[in-house]
Amino acid sequence: MVAMGQIPASLFGFEASGIITRVAPDVKTLQPGQRVSCLAYEARKTHIRSPASFCQVIPEDSTFEEAAGLPLVHATAYHALVTVMRVKKG
Secondary structure, three states, X not given: OOXXXXXXXXXXXXXXXXXXXXXXXXXXXXXXXXXXXXXXXXXXXXXXXXXXXXXXXXXOOOOHHHHHOOHHHHHHHHHXXXXXXXXXXX
């Protein structure tokens, strides 16, 4: 999406996967040691920060590589269904 100009940035790398090393005191849904995939600005770094709401625990049967490719696809689908199409329960 960066290459096509759909995201206003000049840098690649908005998706990542890895192991949580620290969480903020108010984060109750994630903990150090968990494998997660996430969205983050400049996510190609060795250590990144991301809001807990941008992180998802990786299922045991998924690899880091597989999981790293999902966050932006998920966010795009969610935006299309909920924001653009206004899909609602029922």
